[in-house]
Amino acid sequence: MTAPSSGPLRVADIAALLGATIVGDPSVVVTGVAPLDRAGPGELSFLASARYLELFATTAASVVIVAPELAEVAGACGTRLVVAKPHEAVLTVIARMHPRPVPPFVGVHPTAVIATEAVVSPGACVEAFSVIGAGATIAAGAWIGPHCVIGAGSAIGPETRLIDHVTIYPGCRVGARNLLHAGVRVGSDGFGFVHRDGAHQKIPHVGGCVIGDDVEMGANCTIDRGSIDDTVIGEGTKLDNLVHIGHNVRVGKHCLMAAGCVVAGSARIEDLVSLGGQVAVGGHLTVGRGARIAAKSGVVKDVPAGETWSGFPARPHREELRRAGATARLPRIIAALERLVGGGTDT
Amino acid sequence: MTAPSSGPLRVADIAALLGATIVGDPSVVVTGVAPLDRAGPGELSFLASARYLELFATTAASVVIVAPELAEVAGACGTRLVVAKPHEAVLTVIARMHPRPVPPFVGVHPTAVIATEAVVSPGACVEAFSVIGAGATIAAGAWIGPHCVIGAGSAIGPETRLIDHVTIYPGCRVGARNLLHAGVRVGSDGFGFVHRDGAHQKIPHVGGCVIGDDVEMGANCTIDRGSIDDTVIGEGTKLDNLVHIGHNVRVGKHCLMAAGCVVAGSARIEDLVSLGGQVAVGGHLTVGRGARIAAKSGVVKDVPAGETWSGFPARPHREELRRAGATARLPRIIAALERLVGGGTDT
């Protein structure tokens, strides 16, 4: 347990928080949360399934959250909290014990370099060595970690946190309550060239990036700025690490993209879409509202709203399963097939 | 519109620049470029196809570039510039209105740390917090953005720009007029180990990186140094974001690699090759001059010059289309096939 804690909690208070039934001593005090096999005295753990009864038999945890059907099972731990959904309950306890971290100070670190024309709210925190360009605005409650670079004219919304080493190119807008992890780059030039006279001439990228509220981006993600129009990421969307979003892409609200996804230029990802890891979406395509794309798929045509697609080229998941199943069975029959049809058939 | 502008342009001057015919008022002044649906008064937009007539009907743009066949069509915008290729023309206007950005100052920011034995041209710009090692040389017109680290003995060519957070390891040479985006790493050790006594012994990497002129690298790209020989990237080559180039790779001139490509060690990518997004090229392979590899392909053998390949394992594109088409049709016939040949056939 490494995150800062709000201090110890009594079992009685945790029970009240969860609506749980206490079996054992309500006065026990808990200072942290850990898995059954690693918890020590003073820590809380959870038993979500009978699969883990072996660990439960020997755990050193002081308190364990258990499902009703396991309330009376034999185990090393005397004090139990009985709830219908132990896994959700433990998240509630964690959220209570580890509130959202707060900035180490309010104001600007003496080493930070702030352009005279920048507007940093007195309620913001700018940590060591960050550089803020002319005309940039940093809202109240924003927390700019060390080693960030905010370009000229960019805006960072209230309560948004840039962990460290984050780059916001000039002319980008980042909404409220964002969490941008280390090494995120927002607003790099899109990959656009015109081939002329044997060389690739750069297309100037004069659009920006508009990032909505409550967006999270994982470490080392890259978001290209638009060429003329903006690149847009909607409210509540969450990107895992090392995700790439191309120029002019429009990502809707409350989408999820797992690590290593690549979304090519001008694609449109509608609200509530979910992409598995290493998915690629081709340029100018639309993935419809609520569609789910399985990991490692390559999307080469529009995906209708609400559908689940997989494979490369991606197709409806059931169709892909039939296709994959058929090719897997193919070697078992292909020799016989070739005897049947002869080897010389040309296409 | 977020990039710095060279100031307003009169329609008459734009017409002269483009060789366009003016329909309307030649004295109108334009201050920016935007898409039809987002342009405001004083902005120029373009209508490249009849598909966008609906937007044209209501645009607030002051001037629109249109194709000859649309010169007289009904629309909200009174002043039009008629040219054969509106899309190319708008790029010309953008390039004129948004010239290549220039450094904020000439010289070295007081916070930068420059080794006494480094040679920084008086005509170069080194921004805040950058660190330049002993024996490194920074040419005239080079622009080292904030938070860059240039290793000992490395050379940065004239007019080359490192955006920010760029690492150039020691002993690398970067040519003229490069554009290296935020988080690029040039010269990290290649992935080379000898398995000995149950562990992986590191092979020292004492080669360097040689980057030609007019190269662009997208955000968070990684280029490994050579083991003994150099890793080389040829003049005019453009890499999108999150591209990886392994040790000893030779990339030719005027290549394009879209986001997420991985080129394994000692591969040879000849001139004018184009790789789609998330392509992988295996170690020690050659992709011949002018070859094109479709997105998400995995190259596992040499690709002849001029060919278009796709799929994994990659093969000539037409062959891959036939293979993919055949497997897609397979489920429709496989049950009947199994009746024909029996399920028990072994291989």
Add this chain to the structure above:
Amino acid sequence: MTAPSSGPLRVADIAALLGATIVGDPSVVVTGVAPLDRAGPGELSFLASARYLELFATTAASVVIVAPELAEVAGACGTRLVVAKPHEAVLTVIARMHPRPVPPFVGVHPTAVIATEAVVSPGACVEAFSVIGAGATIAAGAWIGPHCVIGAGSAIGPETRLIDHVTIYPGCRVGARNLLHAGVRVGSDGFGFVHRDGAHQKIPHVGGCVIGDDVEMGANCTIDRGSIDDTVIGEGTKLDNLVHIGHNVRVGKHCLMAAGCVVAGSARIEDLVSLGGQVAVGGHLTVGRGARIAAKSGVVKDVPAGETWSGFPARPHREELRRAGATARLPRIIAALERLVGGGTDT
């Protein structure tokens, strides 16, 4: 040759180091190593195979390491060192000429920002602009390059080197003799959300990262912290560039992962596993001890120890070869098949 050198070596000394036979002048002095076609006077090269005889005929190298069967072959170079395995021998010479680099100084650069409660060994080196949080510990011999951020309570082991721009989030433990390349992020939040009331609620990540001894991570890798438990990377494991390790993953000892791999949350990669480039491993899966996964594979079920798997979905390599071979032959026979079974067969 760009890395720092320990100074010139006499051929007689190199012969003693390698157990090599000298053909020619033992008093020749060597100052560097280079490939045959690029070596100059005073440099050593090697001829590992008759394929390179053409280069050997014209090399300017002063000394060449050759295999016994090539000891007397015609070539430009008078002095030769004859050994059984020239390729291994040249690595030994490189390691002797280019010893592990040492920090530029011992102590803390005046620009670094060290929390008063941090413990930096007097035998460590902390370079320019690095930031070290409260309660962090930096062991003797550790070398923190410029622009690193070490979070509160994290520990960096002895002789570990962070090249530059490395982020260690709070509460992580990095072992001894690690080499973390530029842009590595250790301890970012895992990608974990609960969908509630139409939005993704963040699961707080209060576990840490535990990195063993002798680990190497390539440029711009990302390692997520655990949700409750830790993310663990075992001793001697080596990651190439742009590798992602999800939350709660357990990577064993002496594993290899090539560039662009993505290991999803809670996967277990046992000791001595090898993953090729761009491999994806699904969440909660186990890849057994010593298994090898070919490049670009997608692992969607457990892989038994010692096996070699490939493809997507990954399966035993021989099975995948049969499947791929069968689908490649399919177009040649599918037209005939359709005649045999009729097109209307449904599944």
